[in-house]
Amino acid sequence: MTLSVMWFRRDFRLQDNTALYHAINEAQYRKEPLLFMYHLDPKFTGNDTPNHRFFFDALNQFIKNCEAKGILVHVFEGTWKDAFSQLLDHFPEMTSLYFNKDEVGEGQKRDKEVERYLSRRNIRVCSYEDYNIHHANEVKKLDNSIYKVFTPYFKKWLALPKKEPRIVSRETTQYNLIKNEELYNKGMKTLSRITNSMPASVILPQEDNALELLQSFLEEKVDHYDRFRDLPAVDGTSRLSVHLRTGTLSARTVLYYIQEKQQKSYSTGMDTFIKELAWRDFYNMIHHHFPESKTKEIDAKYQQLDWNNDEFLLQKWKEGKTGFPIVDAGMRQLIQEGWMHNRIRMITASFLTKDLLMDWRLGELYFEEMLHDYDESSNIGGWQWAASVGTDAVPYFRVFNPITQSTRFDHGGEYIKKYVPELRSVPETYIHEPWKMNIADQEKADCKIGRDYPEPIVDHSLQRKRAIQMFKELK
Numbered sequence: 001m002t003l004s005v006m007w008f009r010r011d012f013r014l015q016d017n018t019a020l021y022h023a024i025n026e027a028q029y030r031k032e033p034l035l036f037m038y039h040l041d042p043k044f045t046g047n048d049t050p051n052h053r054f055f056f057d058a059l060n061q062f063i064k065n066c067e068a069k070g071i072l073v074h075v076f077e078g079t080w081k082d083a084f085s086q087l088l089d090h091f092p093e094m095t096s097l098y099f100n101k102d103e104v105g106e107g108q109k110r111d112k113e114v115e116r117y118l119s120r121r122n123i124r125v126c127s128y129e130d131y132n133i134h135h136a137n138e139v140k141k142l143d144n145s146i147y148k149v150f151t152p153y154f155k156k157w158l159a160l161p162k163k164e165p166r167i168v169s170r171e172t173t174q175y176n177l178i179k180n181e182e183l184y185n186k187g188m189k190t191l192s193r194i195t196n197s198m199p200a201s202v203i204l205p206q207e208d209n210a211l212e213l214l215q216s217f218l219e220e221k222v223d224h225y226d227r228f229r230d231l232p233a234v235d236g237t238s239r240l241s242v243h244l245r246t247g248t249l250s251a252r253t254v255l256y257y258i259q260e261k262q263q264k265s266y267s268t269g270m271d272t273f274i275k276e277l278a279w280r281d282f283y284n285m286i287h288h289h290f291p292e293s294k295t296k297e298i299d300a301k302y303q304q305l306d307w308n309n310d311e312f313l314l315q316k317w318k319e320g321k322t323g324f325p326i327v328d329a330g331m332r333q334l335i336q337e338g339w340m341h342n343r344i345r346m347i348t349a350s351f352l353t354k355d356l357l358m359d360w361r362l363g364e365l366y367f368e369e370m371l372h373d374y375d376e377s378s379n380i381g382g383w384q385w386a387a388s389v390g391t392d393a394v395p396y397f398r399v400f401n402p403i404t405q406s407t408r409f410d411h412g413g414e415y416i417k418k419y420v421p422e423l424r425s426v427p428e429t430y431i432h433e434p435w436k437m438n439i440a441d442q443e444k445a446d447c448k449i450g451r452d453y454p455e456p457i458v459d460h461s462l463q464r465k466r467a468i469q470m471f472k473e474l475k
């Protein structure tokens, strides 16, 4: 009896999952049983970072939720070659493999190797674009070249027809699935070595809570998204990024529900939100066409910049002890929650690169370790944008002023006070520049600068000039 295999990767859901939809329908058509699998690669399991811990806990949750529905996801451990040779030893009658492909990074390379390996053994490999609303080669200019600037990209993106979510019934999902308990238990034992490390307060992404979050965002927040999305003290964004990252929700489904709502009512908030979803596709497309962009500046003229590598400054930035309240609040939010507000990601990234003049790659790597919603393409895109070295990036001479940004987007200092408790009693006049308090003010606020809260580690106006000079020298 022949069989097909569905390979889950970063798509922890049963609905609107392109590869799964095809795997189920085609296996049924061929009257073949279907095996669900996950491949655990030591390359990733060995990385004990908040990002990976969160991801593997989310995987564990997905597999357990499937088990509760009578569905077994079998885990294979080892390099991809080990995993697939184990799979073939157990199931030599396998005829087809289904998965949602990676268009970028290590995942893309691995997918190509797996495809070659299985094709040589006469196994059909069916892979699909699923991670984005529009994949890396879909939104192009008339001459088939890619857009490097977001605005015209978005215009074209918006005009293209969109795919509808692919829904399968519960009965269909469970039809003729292979349940090899011995193999399943072995896989779960392996997985248990690296899971259950998140504190109970962390809500793990799951398909059900993703849909609930989306619905409540659409009912309560999306209409005001454009007004509140830049204010870190307001819970005004969707917080869907962890779901999109683990795949507990598909970007297509998100767009589908917004467009459905748009047909009944209109708000500029919805338009702005759709644009943000398109940024995710834009950065995936850029990363696909600039595969070295994790380590190389996309704008070649900035590849020779002489960044600073001062370990001490880097450490202060990571710990949230720079003496700039808005930066410190952001870096501490990242440590506490594994997430940071978008405006604050821009401010902290700009601070590292333009105020500390430090290599953007160091920041990208630190965010990779820490972010639960880590998405390689969006993170690289965000960092190259902030460092002014990417495509459609912030111009190098427009350096973010951390004090102006703080005053504008966290006016009353609510966000700062939440994450920097030393500053809780500092009056509004000084909350963005606490070093300006005189001794009496410091005593009153129970915050002595240099003892309870650090002096600023750099002089912003001086560093701004240095940053601009560093770029100018390369022009």
Ligand SMILES: Cc1cc2nc3c(=O)[nH]c(=O)nc-3n(C[C@H](O)[C@H](O)[C@H](O)COP(=O)(O)OP(=O)(O)OC[C@H]3O[C@@H](n4cnc5c(N)ncnc54)[C@H](O)[C@@H]3O)c2cc1C
Binding pocket: 229, 237, 238, 239, 240, 241, 242, 244, 245, 276, 277, 279, 280, 281, 283, 340, 341, 342, 343, 345, 346, 349, 367, 371, 373, 374, 375, 376, 378, 379, 380, 381, 382, 383, 386
């Ligand atoms: C330096 C830097 C690093 C970043 N690293 C990541 C990352 O690793 N993973 C990640 O998902 N996003 C990253 N972003 C983009 C953005 O900050 C997050 O997507 C957003 O904060 C997630 O919160 P949310 O889901 O509430 O966003 P919302 O504002 O509700 O947006 C909805 C969705 O749109 C997408 N989106 C929004 N803004 C952007 C953007 N600027 N670029 C790409 N996609 C966007 C995300 O998928 C997000 O979930 C980064 C931005 C910067 C400046």
